[in-house]
Amino acid sequence: MSSSNRLLVKNAQQVVLICSGGQKYLTGHELQSLSVIENGSVVIGGDGLIKAVGPAETIAARFSEATFDKVIDASGMCVLPGLVDAHTHPVWAGDRVHEFAMKLAGASYMDVHRAGGGIHFTVEHTRAAAASDLLTSLKSRLVRMQRAGTTLVECKSGYGLELHAELKMLQVIEEAGRSLPINISSTFCGAHAVPRGKTEAEATEDVLQVQLPLLKEQMSAGNLKVDNIDVFCERGVFDVASTRSILRAGKDMGLNINFHGDELHPMNAAQLGAELGALAVSHLEEVSDEGIAAMAEAKTAAVLLPTTAYILRLPQPRARDMLEAGVIVALGSDFNPNAYCCSMPIVMHLACVNMKMSMTEALAAATINAAYALGRSHTHGSLEVDKHGDLLLLNATRWEHLIYQLGGHQELVRYVVVKGNVV
Ligand code: NIG
Numbered sequence: 001m002s003s004s005n006r007l008l009v010k011n012a013q014q015v016v017l018i019c020s021g022g023q024k025y026l027t028g029h030e031l032q033s034l035s036v037i038e039n040g041s042v043v044i045g046g047d048g049l050i051k052a053v054g055p056a057e058t059i060a061a062r063f064s065e066a067t068f069d070k071v072i073d074a075s076g077m078c079v080l081p082g083l084v085d086a087h088t089h090p091v092w093a094g095d096r097v098h099e100f101a102m103k104l105a106g107a108s109y110m111d112v113h114r115a116g117g118g119i120h121f122t123v124e125h126t127r128a129a130a131a132s133d134l135l136t137s138l139k140s141r142l143v144r145m146q147r148a149g150t151t152l153v154e155c156k157s158g159y160g161l162e163l164h165a166e167l168k169m170l171q172v173i174e175e176a177g178r179s180l181p182i183n184i185s186s187t188f189c190g191a192h193a194v195p196r197g198k199t200e201a202e203a204t205e206d207v208l209q210v211q212l213p214l215l216k217e218q219m220s221a222g223n224l225k226v227d228n229i230d231v232f233c234e235r236g237v238f239d240v241a242s243t244r245s246i247l248r249a250g251k252d253m254g255l256n257i258n259f260h261g262d263e264l265h266p267m268n269a270a271q272l273g274a275e276l277g278a279l280a281v282s283h284l285e286e287v288s289d290e291g292i293a294a295m296a297e298a299k300t301a302a303v304l305l306p307t308t309a310y311i312l313r314l315p316q317p318r319a320r321d322m323l324e325a326g327v328i329v330a331l332g333s334d335f336n337p338n339a340y341c342c343s344m345p346i347v348m349h350l351a352c353v354n355m356k357m358s359m360t361e362a363l364a365a366a367t368i369n370a371a372y373a374l375g376r377s378h379t380h381g382s383l384e385v386d387k388h389g390d391l392l393l394l395n396a397t398r399w400e401h402l403i404y405q406l407g408g409h410q411e412l413v414r415y416v417v418v419k420g421n422v423v
């Protein structure tokens with residue numbers, strides 16, 4: 001008999017589905033306990049999609065092992081959906097290890113930025129870098145993320161700040177997605193900073209009149225695929241009016257709105273996100289009560305980034321207030337030269353310890369809710385029939401080890417599977 005199924009993962013101690021009713025996100029009391037099968041199996045079909053998930057004996061009765069290309073005996077292991085990282089800046093040249101010392105000595109993020117460091121430093125190096133070098137470093141970063149369990153990752157441009165360098169970054173992201181078995185959601189972030197020598201008004205004009213029209217042309221010609229639009233809405237960077245005009249223009253092109261807001265100063269960015277129908281606003285360390293209520297109402301996800309608050313010693317994002325108000329809370333690593341973290345398990349650990357999230361809240365935030373923030377929760381973020389067969393197998397008998405163990409994930413994450421293939 002010819003085999004028609006790609007992978008059987010059988011007899012896992014726990015299979016963490018996250019949810020099992022086709023939910024697009026989880027909020028409030030739904031986060032108190034996630035859907036888990038004790039002693040379960042997962043079937044991934046020849047198309048890479050989940051065909052069945054259930055108790056081991058039910059699956060064994062339904063499917064003959066002879067029909068599978070590969071069988072993994074997961075006895076003593078846990079199976080979880082692949083992790084989703086909802087916010088990264090992974091394409092850049094020139095690290096900023098020197099700035100870490102400055103920050104430890106007391107310099108703030110904006111002190112470093114105004115002194116010509118920060119994003120400006122990275123922009124200079126990224127503009128000068130060859131696309132092939134950016135691709136090589138991006139791929140090695142994505143592989144590191146994948147080894148820690150990430151199977152869907154949002155990747156931003158934003159260290160070009162002018163047409164050609166921004167397009168170069170987006171092309172590099174697309175090429176990485178073609179050559180690696182990892183799912184990417186790609187984001188145009190040409191308004192990540194005001195480039196040196198320009199005013200905010202000039203930079204806004206450049207994004208609106210030059211970068212976005214050319215991006216649209218490339219997308220319509222089928223040369224480039226981009227999913228989201230982002231702006232760094234911050235005092236001294238892009239104000240609310242500029243942010244609104246750029247995000248609206250992006251939305252008119254069919255991009256999802258997913259932007260940086262209320263990070264260092266309260267800007268009413270959360271309200272702006274709700275007004276514009278944003279899928280997500282990231283950071284939100286300085287969000288107001290009104291902003292929280294507006295996001296809950298509009299179903300705009302809050303992408304919280306525990307590494308940023310940790311490294312910059314910022315106030316912690318108000319995760320508890322958001323969860324209690326019914327906001328869709330997601331997590332991201334914010335991987336960038338300021339926050340050099342490729343590991344979603346560390347992000348979940350920080351979210352639990354520093355932001356007071358429970359482990360079930362953190363796992364949902366790093367799976368189904370992060371997928372929602374990227375407009376992908378119909379295909380990713382939980383182990384449900386017809387979703388992508390993206391999963392992790394943990395060398396542990398309880399899934400909570402993924403968050404409890406701080407670091408050392410190469411040992412803990414035994415297999416990473418993308419569309420039914422072990423990667
Ligand atoms: O999300 N806040 C703006 N953007 C990034 C930092 C980028 C950088 O410092 O290079 C962030 O933390």
Ligand code: FE
Nearest residue numbers: 087089260334
């Ligand atoms: Fe960011």
